[in-house]
Amino acid sequence: MSNTSYFVNISGFWCEMLGVGDFYYELGVQIVELCVATSHRNGGVISLDEVLSKLNHRRRPDNQVSGDDVVRAVKKLRILGSGMEVVATGSSQFIYSIPGELSMDHTTLLQLAEKVGHVTVSSAADDLGWTHERVSRTLDHLMRIGVAWRDNQDRPPSFWFPAFFQQCRAAD
Amino acid sequence: MDRWYWCDASLVSGEKVETSANGIRLYDGDKKTGYDDGHLVLTNQRMLWRHESKSTSLGLHLSLIVLIEEEAGGFTSSPKLVLHLSQPPHTQSAGPVASSPHSHIKLSFKHGGCSAFRQALQKAIGERQWESVNTSIPLASKGNQGRSAHTGILGIERAIQAKQKETNQNISRAFEDLKNLMGLAKDMVLLSRNISNKIREHSGEVSSDDTVQFRSYLLSLGIDDPVTRDTYGSANEYHHHLARELAKALEQSVEEAGGVMLLSEVYCRINRARGLELLSPEDVLNACQVMKKLALPLIMHTFESGVQVIQTATLDQKKVMEATMEVLNRHEMDGGVSAGDLARECGLPLLLARERLLQAEQCAEAVRDESSEGLRFYPNLFFSRA
Numbered sequence: 001m002s003n004t005s006y007f008v009n010i011s012g013f014w015c016e017m018l019g020v021g022d023f024y025y026e027l028g029v030q031i032v033e034l035c036v037a038t039s040h041r042n043g044g045v046i047s048l049d050e051v052l053s054k055l056n057h058r059r060r061p062d063n064q065v066s067g068d069d070v071v072r073a074v075k076k077l078r079i080l081g082s083g084m085e086v087v088a089t090g091s092s093q094f095i096y097s098i099p100g101e102l103s104m105d106h107t108t109l110l111q112l113a114e115k116v117g118h119v120t121v122s123s124a125a126d127d128l129g130w131t132h133e134r135v136s137r138t139l140d141h142l143m144r145i146g147v148a149w150r151d152n153q154d155r156p157p158s159f160w161f162p163a164f165f166q167q168c169r170a171a172d
Numbered sequence: 173m174d175r176w177y178w179c180d181a182s183l184v185s186g187e188k189v190e191t192s193a194n195g196i197r198l199y200d201g202d203k204k205t206g207y208d209d210g211h212l213v214l215t216n217q218r219m220l221w222r223h224e225s226k227s228t229s230l231g232l233h234l235s236l237i238v239l240i241e242e243e244a245g246g247f248t249s250s251p252k253l254v255l256h257l258s259q260p261p262h263t264q265s266a267g268p269v270a271s272s273p274h275s276h277i278k279l280s281f282k283h284g285g286c287s288a289f290r291q292a293l294q295k296a297i298g299e300r301q302w303e304s305v306n307t308s309i310p311l312a313s314k315g316n317q318g319r320s321a322h323t324g325i326l327g328i329e330r331a332i333q334a335k336q337k338e339t340n341q342n343i344s345r346a347f348e349d350l351k352n353l354m355g356l357a358k359d360m361v362l363l364s365r366n367i368s369n370k371i372r373e374h375s376g377e378v379s380s381d382d383t384v385q386f387r388s389y390l391l392s393l394g395i396d397d398p399v400t401r402d403t404y405g406s407a408n409e410y411h412h413h414l415a416r417e418l419a420k421a422l423e424q425s426v427e428e429a430g431g432v433m434l435l436s437e438v439y440c441r442i443n444r445a446r447g448l449e450l451l452s453p454e455d456v457l458n459a460c461q462v463m464k465k466l467a468l469p470l471i472m473h474t475f476e477s478g479v480q481v482i483q484t485a486t487l488d489q490k491k492v493m494e495a496t497m498e499v500l501n502r503h504e505m506d507g508g509v510s511a512g513d514l515a516r517e518c519g520l521p522l523l524l525a526r527e528r529l530l531q532a533e534q535c536a537e538a539v540r541d542e543s544s545e546g547l548r549f550y551p552n553l554f555f556s557r558a
Contacts, residue, residue: 040522082434
């Protein structure tokens with residue numbers, strides 16, 4: 001039975017019928033490549049808006065993708081075990097490509113950071129109602145994985161999040 | 173419908189034929205009449221409708237036409253002209269219908285020619301040649317006779333109604349198609365089940381090649397054939413084939429990458445190579461999972477953290493460890509090694525570098541230093557220099 005034409009994947013048949021399979025798988029490839037290319041800068045957290053703008057920049061005007069398309073594609077990529085998932089923080093969504101790294105605390109702090117742009121330990125403690133120690137611990141972890149950067153020139157030191165830089169620029 | 177009157181097909185003096193059309197059905201208001209498939213002639217004064225089997229014609233004087241509208245056709249309906257008519261004069265001779273509640277008629281053009289006829293009709297009405305000739309029908313004195321502009325509330329209302337009706341028709345047509353498709357699919361499934369049963373009963377008589385071929389057709393159609401499922405399991409054969417394809421396509425790249433490659437990278441590479449008929453992430457995962465069973469040169473490995481990779485089956489874990497330790501030893505004095513450092517030095521993806529360091533720690537070859545500077549690793553000197 002060496003004739004490979006026998007081996008047709010069941011779901012592939014219907015995907016072809018409906019014409020959706022290749023679209024999402026190709027999109028998945030582009031998303032993975034984009035995350036790999038930017039992870040050194042943002043630690044593996046990239047905003048959905050940035051993904052959309054970068055992807056659509058490369059695509060033809062009549063072949064643009066929507067946020068919904070990206071979310072679906074990322075959901076399918078989860079099982080590859082590279083930690084790809086969509087996380088909603090506040091008003092917008094982010095694509096994480098770091099497996100199992102972030103807890104509720106990290107996400108909550110990121111949510112706050114997305115709103116205000118940058119934080120200090122005290123400002124975050126006030127806004128979230130946490131102890132300074134809890135904020136420090138959370139920020140430490142985020143720094144360790146490269147999602148947060150510390151500006152030591154500020155007194156007290158401030159913390160910035162490259163994943164949100166595009167939004168800061170846009171707000172200006 | 174009461175504006176039509178019986179006549180013969182002869183033309184009165186001064187009348188000449190402008191155009192004609194076939195396959196015309198007459199409608200009384202919006203209702204079909206039995207006057208179907210007739211030949212319609214437009215003269216400069218009247219319209220004459222006649223069925224080829226009959227000797228008499230129906231005539232309608234153009235002066236009665238107040239407004240002309242066109243209805244586009246669809247799958248099940250032909251294009252139509254809607255003619256709004258004024259009241260017929262008392263002097264008009266008898267027609268097929270004594271009186272009708274409708275003040276408009278429709279002409280349906282089964283064989284096309286609707287727009288051309290409309291243009292000719294508009295022109296004929298515009299010219300009003302019957303006014304210069306003495307005819308038996310008095311002229312109506314409406315000022316907007318024959319104008320086909322969609323002016324007036326009446327025109328707008330009709331247009332809206334027509335649009336709504338068309339939308340409804342389109343929707344039901346769409347569902348008709350879907351219903352038909354579902355009906356067909358049901359038949360197909362039943363048919364294939366029957367055949368499958370027959371094959372099972374007579375398996376001695378049917379050649380095994382035919383059986384296999386038939387079963388694979390069923391598989392490709394997504395029809396659940398119990399025999400196929402028993403023999404092959406759920407789509408397993410496909411993933412075995414894929415696993416071989418992956419191993420063949422990527423063996424060298426994995427070697428070059430140091431013997432280990434993330435599953436997400438495998439997914440990207442194989443799909444970039446394929447170009448068309450891309451694989452889903454599930455397919456890639458399932459294919460990689462059966463690699464070991466097939467004794468292929470690549471196998472899948474899952475780290476404790478959940479990270480999944482493909483690695484060469486002959487990967488010498490010791491060599492990997494030695495390479496990692498070599499980097500750690502080199503940077504022992506200048507701040508240790510982070511995952512990012514190792515990634516850059518060895519040309520690895522960040523996730524893999526991290527796994528290597530964690531593994532070294534697991535084997536007690538390396539120790540970690542967690543601080544706000546990040547997570548860094550150093551060679552484990554507790555055993556060697558204690």
